[in-house]
Amino acid sequence: MAETSAPTFYVDAPEAQKFVENVLIGNGVPASNAEIVARCLIAADLRGVDTHGMNRIPSYMTRIRQGVLDGTASPELTKITPMVAQVDGRNGFGFLAASKGMATAVEMAHEFGIGMVSIKHSNHFGMSAWIVQQAIDAGMMSLVFTNSSPGMPPFGGKDKLLGVSPIACGAPGGKERPFILDMAPSVVARGKIYKAKRRGEKIPLEWALDSEGRPTDDPDAALGGVMQPMGGPKGSGLSLMMDLFSGVLSGSAFAGHVTGPYDPSKPSDVGHFLLAIKPDLFMSLDDFRERMDYLYQRVVGVEKAAGVDRIYFPGEIEQLRQEERLNTGIPLVQAEIDALNDEAVKVGKPLLVMKGQ
Template sequence: MAAPTQESTKHHVSPSDATTFVQSVLEGNGVSKEHSAIVAKCLVAADLRGVDTHGINRIPSYMARIRQGVLDAKAQPTLTETTPVIGQVDAHNSFGFVAAHMGMQKACEMARVYGIGMVSVKHSNHFGMSAWLVQQALDEGMMSLVFTNSSPALPVWGGKEKLMGVSPLACGAPGGEKPPFILDMAPSVAARGKIYKALRRGEKIPGDWALDAEGKQTDDPAEALKGVMLPMGGPKGSALSVMMDVFSGVLSGSAFAGHVTNPYDPSKPADVGHFLIALKPDLFMSMDEFKERMDYLYQRVVSCDKMAGVDRIYFPGEIEQIAEQTRKSDGIPYVDAEIKALNGEADKVGAEHIRVMSGR
């Protein structure tokens, strides 16, 4: 019998134990209780939704940034209201999660009164999976647009050097009886986090995700990280990444045009920018009518005639919601190497090791 691979050896952790673990490591690194709770919730939300690339496995790289002094564990973001519907958060190099959370909270507050709220965030850090911000707005009954820029990973169309970020574009709208609409996508064929995850897990990647340093297609994640990510849809994907830089970087006053620092590079602050909009859905009709229309759209999408080989059609965000239901009851699966790296972080600050579910 073949030896089990890292992929087949999974340790399941309950969402509440994952949250407690992350909070204690963060607090051990000087992050306040309030901020630790926000960061832990967002990271565990990613793991629950099956977005393992942006979950608690990011902890070692974030803690390295704190230890190196390029992410300020104690910084408190500040907010300035520019007009009744426009605000700006200066993250002061705090966690992107904390600054963006504050920004979306303000955008929703503005939208509740004026119909729309827009908040720009500067001098921030990586905020992981954008969908947690869409969910934050949905929890307030709001539609949203969530943009961020990120470190160079993608060439512009026709170029060969890394210049633009694999910067995700996300948006959402509430449904009625049916699931909400949640689109959260990087403008590359795949998020770069999927390459880091494959590297962590000793797996290969599909050949059409990235080019190596010589410009050749590769299925080796280590070689892919030396090269460039491929944009989705050719020039259209690279144009979307420029769009994320215009709205998140140029407009906010943060780094742009290839000057955001990679979250795995602990040599200098990241200076990421974000752009957040919350919109009240019942601006032009009652909320009930809006939700009925969303449910009708859902029904039309998922029940359309399927192409050969397709069993089921999903609404954007639905696959992740299904993963969330399963993982809430079965726990979140991590491989040995991930558990070891997380416990290594706990050891550095004298926190307890992550609790793995027994009998799994």
Template sequence: MAEPTQQVHYIQPAVLQQFVHRILTGNGVSDEHAKVITQCLVQADLRGVDTHGSNRIPSYMKRIRQKVLNPSATPQLQQVTPAAAIVDAQNGFGFVAAHMGMQKAIEMAQVFGIGLVSVKHSNHFGMSAWLVQQAIDAGMMSLVFTNSSPALPVWGGKSKLMGVSPIACGAPAGKERPFILDMAPSVAARGKIYKALRRGEKIPTEWALDAEGNMTDDPAKAIEGVMLPMGGPKGSALAIMMDVFSGVFSGSAFAGNVTGPYDPSKAADVGHFLVAIKPDLFMGLDDFKSRMDYLYQRVVGSDKMAGVERVYYPGEIEQITHEKRLVEGIPFTEAEIKGLNEEAELAGVKKLNYV
């Protein structure tokens, strides 16, 4: 890949949080909801998932201006059974509806051992790992599914139909790091294509095809084409699974009818599916945590293949990045800062100062 062609500036997390919060409230988002959204976006930045962090703000604000995302929407929660509920996001921010949904799933799991929440009529909710972390902070295991706009062909097809919808799950541990899996069914997340485009970088040729079906290292051509599924038919099947549990099950858009976060033409109608599970259902909590710690030790202590310095546990690299960026700051290119400051100017709020 090409090296970044722009100078990088490091922004302290607290400064970034205040800035993002100002833009959100300046666009009609309540203080309470802005706090949730800001926390989720900056968490992604801290974990190194820059594709799902604060750089998403311009696309979200454009959708507000085009009146296809309601910044003041209040999600409506309905209890379906003692252990299941549904949230109608009312076309508001996916962060807010998903946060409410996971909170409810955790509450039900604390009483019944498991809590299931379906979310309908939602929008992009950023990095799935923040919802997994919300469950871990409450001592819960979790499953987090969402569907998304067409970007991936089904195996054997050639046109966009399924989303690169992430599958995420997690479990708390004792003394070791928790297990956090957050992955797309494509070779790479689509957000990485947009990130490369913003930064003037090329992409690996195995990530996507252009509109003519050729491999490309040009992110602009990749956006016009299709993403490639990981593992061939396996990645394709996972994408369909996300559509079943998130779109079909919730009553939201599915089968290629979800509107993308960069498309300001109409409401997204995204669906999510959230599950919280009490980890001590079948054994004592101390025993469960001890077993999770043993699993971690076995994984990272594995015999390493040639050329590998360290074996990482799922989610560990992001947790290490989080710890590093809390101290060093979060990197942004000048083009990214310019895009964010243009939103600040439109909202009539103080710009991001990186000097």
């Protein structure tokens, strides 16, 4: 995609964290919950997943103001069996429900080898990788599934029915980097179209179809049409898998009935599914870590195809971006800064202080 010609400004992660927390608190979110939501959003910005970072604040705050997302809610946990728990998100932030869910899954996995958590009545939880990272930080492998609002047709169809719902999983490494696969089942995540729209950019023709079913490079036309599934029936099948595990199983909305984060007309009722797995169930932890490192080295050491500079392990590009952005700060264009500052002004909180200001 052509990069925007708009000048880019940078904000340091701690300043971004403080700013987002303040805006959330100003909208009635309890301080401890605001800290978690802000941390998850800034994690996305740091990893270069700008589509799912602090730029989501204006749309999330619109949902709170409209009364379709309860900013004051905290998730409620029920143990079902020693290895299975259910979280009711109580229409609060998905970040809170998923964070509590993964903490519980990890706790159960430490004791029993696996921990499975089903989450209902939740909201958008942004970038799945932060939940996978939460499990990795606790030394666990994980599966992280969610459903989402309709954005793609089932294979062969023309109507939006399936979510562009990411499938994510991870495993801790040894001396090398961990494995973090986090991917939408569409050619790209829909957030990349919203980002292009925000920045006044065109999109590649293979990303989406307009409402007439024609390929389009116009983000507005794409948002009025459908996303293209990755690999045809395979992307469509993966999205259905996310809906089955996250929606059908949990008791949340499914089959095209989840409401999107940019639609402030009603609660989202998103469902999630989290699984934590202890990696040393079948061998020692040292052996597992050694085997992970061997896999990493085999993958990145493979003979490169013509024109390729480097082979990356899943999640590695984002980890490198994070290391870079912890130094450079998080890039934003003026329109994004203005939209964020509007939210601060609405609740009487300080404006975002960009680097060098």
